[in-house]
Amino acid sequence: MSLIEAVTIPKWGMTMTEGKITQWMIGEGGAVARGQEILEIETTKVTNVLEAASSGTLRRIVLNEGTTAPVGALAGVIADESATQEEIDAFIQSYADRLGSGEDGEAGSPAARSVAVEGGSVNLLEAGEAGEDVVLFLHGFGGDLTTWLFNQPALAEKMRTIAVDLPGHGASSPVAGGDILAKIVSSVEEAIGPLAPGKIHLVAHSFGGAVAAAMAARQPSRVGSLTLIAPIGLSKQMNRDFLVDFVAAERRRPLLGVLERLFADPSKITNDMVEGTLRFKRLEGVPEALGAIAETIADENGQLQSIGKTLAELSCPITLIWGEQDQIVPVPQDNEIPANVEIRKIQGVGHMPQMEAAAAVNDAINSNINQRH
Incomplete structure (x- = not known):
């Protein structure tokens, strides 16, 4: 079974609703090790780096540098070599559908x-x-x-x-x-x-x-x-x-x-x-x-x-x-x-x-x- 993992806009802070992609620290096709810093994201408070949750290859960059997107949005896809392009396309579409239905984002976020x-x-x-x-x-x-x-x-x-x-x-x-x-x-x-x-x-x-x-x-x-x-x-x-x-x-x-x-x-x-x-x-x-x-x-x-x-x-x-x-x-x-x-x-x-x-x-x-x- 192919390994396909999502790289998403993280929720840093209980009230964070979106983040801006400022830098991909690895290009498409690059090898990724679990825990490796792969993405720099700017919030309203500070800029921080996101670490890879799994090892594999960065098969697709979905959100380019300069893009602002809501928490939970799919920024990229890490997968092993056995994953087909069709499987990756379907995976990306499943994330687009989920965000469109409002499953992620600020709903339910605690307020000060x-x-x-x-x-x-x-x-x-x-x-x-x-x-x-x-x-x-x-x-x-x-x-x-x-x-x-x-x-x-x-x-x-x-x-x-x-x-x-x-x-x-x-x-x-x-x-x-x-x-x-x-x-x-x-x-x-x-x-x-x-x-x-x-x-x-x-x-x-x-x-x-x-x-x-x-x-x-x-x-x-x-x-x-x-x-x-x-x-x-x-x-x-x-x-x-x-x-x-x-x-x-x-x-x-x-x-x-x-x-x-x-x-x-x-x-x-x-x-x-x-x-x-x-x-x-x-x-x-x-x-x-x-x-x-x-x-x-x-x-x-x-x-x-x-x-x-x-x-x-x-x-x-x-x-x-x-x-x-x-x-x-x-x-x-x-x-x-x-x-x-x-x-x-x-x-x-x-x-x-x-x-x-x-x-x-x-x-x-x-x-x-x-x-x-």
Whole structure:
């Protein structure tokens, strides 16, 4: 029996509906190995590569470079040499019929929603199987819940997941005055409280790591695991210029220059990512909130938060994930990492491993969640 496999527009992110083919990394007739990068696709957030799900030959390119198509659309066909042209034609037609009937696309995609909390609201996106235990995603400074577009769908295949816009970010209300970090923690806890009656598996990036550590310190018995991606709070070193420049950037070109520092490969950044960040930064109260949050992260002498003692006192599994080319928060020294914490370093990756090395990060998150003490 002939092997025929589809190469389709993937669903990266719970709300993604389409993608643009920017580059085929192999031509028709080329040999393909399972796991090989074969196709570059641009979403509204970032450009990423698609890996082949099977080995064979790229027998047909259906969608050419420059084409925008809905999630699930057939982009190409991988098949073995025994597959006839007639079989491949029939396979392609079956995909066209299926898309025409509306079987794929945005129907049934979860939508973000706003939850009222004291002093405002928190925007969140839920996805996954019903259950008491929840994976909670907390993004970093200047980000939003779409930071997890390559991670939440993968985790949602097995568990309930919630990604939030931290207060002062995305579509959540800005915060002001007093202890900003404590206010953010309280708002997140209030928003997810009714939605997460069981254990919470915290997955947090950068500034979100300080939020996660504070949540774990306040309710250690509720935390099932802690996966921190380049978190602040483990050393004094940090590129404070990133914070200052991000807050100050009011136009596209300077903001692009700031965002490029997040990635080892700056070409992953899309125009929509820059424009979306600019729109968010122009919302009422957001510049002030970002400035206040930046001041809680670092000053001219380095980082101000410290999470090492909190992590050392937790009994749940804890994993750190760090890109070795991180230009924002450098990989901490061994003596700055508590003994009960595992660290995974990823080569060729910057401050955004969850986007630049999503498969490795998802594997690390799953492994940490599934640990038993």
